[in-house]
Amino acid sequence: MKQWTVTGKGGFDDLKLDEKAPVPEVGDKDVLVKFHAASLNYRDLIITKGQYPFPVKDNVVPGSDGAGTVEAVGKQVTRFQKGDKVLTLFTQGHIAGSLDAKTLAGGVGGTVDGVLRQYGAYDEHGLVHMPSNLNFLEGSTLSCAAVTAWNGLYGLKSRELVAGDCVLTQGTGGVSMFAVQFAKAAGATVIATTSSSEKAEKLKQLGADHIINYKDEPNWGEAAKKLTGGRGVQHILEVGGPATMRQSINAIAIDGVISIIGFLGGGKGENEPGFLDCLMHMCTVRGILVGSRQQFEQMNKAIEGNNIKPVVDQKTFKLEETKEAYQYMWDQKHLGKLCISME
Template identity: 80%
Template sequence: MATTMKQWTVAGQSGFDDLKLNEKASVPQIGDRDVLVKFHAASLNYRDLIITKGQYPFGVSDNVVPASDGAGIVESVGKQVKKFKKGDKVLTLFNQGHIAGSLDAQSLAGGVGGVVDGTLREYGAFDELGLVPMPSNLNFLEGSTLTCAGLTAWNALYGLESKKLMAGEWVLTQGTGGVSIFAVQFAKAAGARVIATTSSAEKGKKLKELGADHVVNYKEDQNWGETAKKLTGGVGVQHVVEVSGPTSMKQSLKAIAIDGVISIIGFLGGGKAEDAPGFLDTLMNICTVRGLLVGSRMQFEEMNRAIEANNIKPVVDSTVFKLDQTKDAYQYMWDQKHFGKLCISFE
């Protein structure tokens, strides 16, 4: 087995030039409960981009190996490992200690690609509970998209026990990033109805092909929240997957049904907005607004069962980068040239 490997690290917070490639990094050693994974693919998230720019609001270690999402094959296991064996196909868990239930301070401190070394390297060592089996119907590129975006979308729709998505309900998604597209796919597989927003006719056509019942162009219709509510017959949507943050919350509140749920999973539109709603708006609209950070290992396993049962195929951008081209991949995603998940192949 190799003793050295290619590995990227984040050496600063001034931008993508702080991504540094070491072609002779040491392959990690494993402990008794660890699993050594040889990565075959990784995928990027908006989080990875802003970590290099010093804009990520959660913990980041110095010189961390970036990226949370990875798919690979088990190379070796520690003597106490029970869940995996050499040759198994596995995926990384975003928060290594988040096994089930709610996050706590300890599990929050185990974010892969932020606090814990991530997947933009040829080999990685993880506790066996920090990995899950890859769905059997997916290839490595597709599997690598699930860790963050897939599980975040699943948590948004199913994370609140009393508010789990039901067949026939309405879901509102925003844009064509990874989380939003997964939300469309999961919602349609559950028999729900989807209103998707986007910025172009071309992207709208692709959303329709994925099953979206209605597509609203938010650049042409600035009151898209009101439009979405009208499309439901005036009832409103039961779930909003809110990826833009303060800049779109006003419209999300206009779209929400009584007792509906707005799951805030990001702030692609920026951290501030002049007309951002206040706390009382949740009362005036009688809804639940929740922030969430990906999901647990138990939720990951639930999601994977649904992916296999419904043969759901993650949407991977047609441009796939190599490990050596990581900086180019970051720029490509920053320029919003991607549709769905942007992947890096190690093949």
């Protein structure tokens, strides 16, 4: 079979294609998946550059988000049968509840071989059934970005999203656009930030109630709070990191939740908020890493029940064009999730 591996930390040139790799063997509890599609995440790009802050094994097959059909099952497998449409779980051992040190070390495309190959074998507990209303390209977008958005909105049991809440999203990356869709399906009001009229139009199509262009309004946190009548927003999905955290703090409501997901704005920011800012604003700030299988399955029910369709970039790459796909995403030419087809 064909598969990609990450052979170093020097960038995209360290992605190597092997066209004669062996198809994985299937253990008693394993499921062999024939992949039809995969989608990329920012994580995949920085792994090749040695910038990912979590463990990565040598010569790993990259990519965490894959969709395919079950080709074969081990003799002890009970959750799947041949022909089922399945998706990969980002952290293979994270079935429910909180992460621990052991499950944290099971990231697909990091310490576990990923999906940028034609076949992959995974423990039956590391897969979920694909929502019936999605095709393989759409399904391949869910494992990381969608589950992360769901965790951001529903992962803190004491302050889950409820109808009437206000949610603030940042930009038009995968997590943010899934969050808009999930929040609107739940009856929430959505304030979205972006940098262009084209992206603003897409956010409106997804249901965003208010759009703030952060280039025109650098103090978008205060602007968002004003849109709520001064109460602030209940949920913020913080993808920018230190560069945007000050504005998120300014926008949050009393007892609101800021879920820190990434650092697309860089690792450092001017006027970064600290502990006292959290105290003064009486909010919860939590870091999250994707989510559990239980959350994935709950989310999939919502996707089916509300016929939610992931936003997929108009350009799809072939498996052999993976290196070009990485560069396309790095150059920020994509809108929504960027997919790779194995067909």
